[in-house]
Amino acid sequence: MTLVAILSGAGISTDSGIPDYRGPGGLWRRDPEAEKLVTYDYYMADPDIRRRAWQMRRDSPTWRARPNAAHRAVAELEKRPGFAVRVITQNVDGLHQVAGMPDRKVLELHGTSRSVVCTGCHLRSSMEDALARVEAGEEDPSCLACGGILKSATVMFGQRLDPQVLSEAMAIAKASEIFVAVGTSLQVQPAASLAGIAAEHGARLSIVNADPTPYDELADELIREPIGTALPKLLAALRGPSGG
Structure with missing residues (x-):
């Protein structure tokens, strides 16, 4: 059984219509003030x-987005005999699961935009229900249980990552035989360090990203082609006649 770890960033979802944050058309470049909306x-x-x-x-494009060829290729590899696939994602869009990855095999480092959490009592509930309240006229819906401030169940700037999720991600990086970093600048720590940890523990490191990353010199393979074609091709090669 070959353990394949996929570290995915915003670039894997741009083909689904979700803009990245720091790229040429990214959210932070278009509207620097938008960063305040996700700062705790x-x-x-x-x-x-x-x-x-x-x-x-x-108004998020996430609600209209569908998984693209790259998400589907990851989910397809997970179904193949001989491969144990784990996704570690910096994304909060849930598209890996929509594509068919089992929820328990996806580690969401930065949380999920599909749920909300109360900052007071920590009760989690669905984003769909919260947005229905916004549509009905509540501009800043509060927790129905305690009246506390609600936020999306994502890690905002100024918040720590969940230490248990990060610990699991590090364990997967250390144990992986193949580690693919896709659509991530590998500049945001501690997520970026997972690529280095995997390489140090003997994984074959492939980086699929449009721009150079700080970890390129550790990579066995650098791919600059569009992710929607490059990742399916890379993962198909793993399943090839050699059996991995």
């Missing part, structure tokens, strides 16, 4: 920031 301290302190954040969530 600003969000908690300013009701106006929260109202704008709820509008951003309501």
Whole structure:
């Protein structure tokens, strides 16, 4: 059984219509103020920031997005005998699961935009229900259980990653025989360090990304082609006649 770890970043979802953050057309470049909407301290302190954040969530392209060929290729590899596939994703869009990856085999480092969490009592509920309340006229819906401030179940700027999720991700990186970093700049720590950890523990490291990354010199394979064609081709080669 070959353990294949996929570390995915925003670039894997751009073909699904979800813009990345730091690329030429990325959200932060187009609207630097948008970063405040996902910064914990600003969000908690300013009701106006929260109202704008709820509008951003309501209008998010995530709700129209469908998995693309790259997401589907990962899910297809997971179904093949001889491969254990684990996805470690920096994305919050849930498209790996929509494509068919079992939820338990996807580690969401930065949480998920498909749920909301109360900052007071920590109760989780569905984003769909919260957005229905926004549509009905609540500009800043509060927790129905305790009245606390609700936020998406994502890791905002200024928040720590879940230590258990990060610990699991590191264990997978260390144990992986093949590690593919796809659509990530490998600049945001600690997620980026997973590529280095995998390489140090003997994994074959492939980096599929349009731009150079700080970990390129550790890679066995650098692919600059479009992700929607490059990743399916790479993963198909793993399943080839040699059996991996």
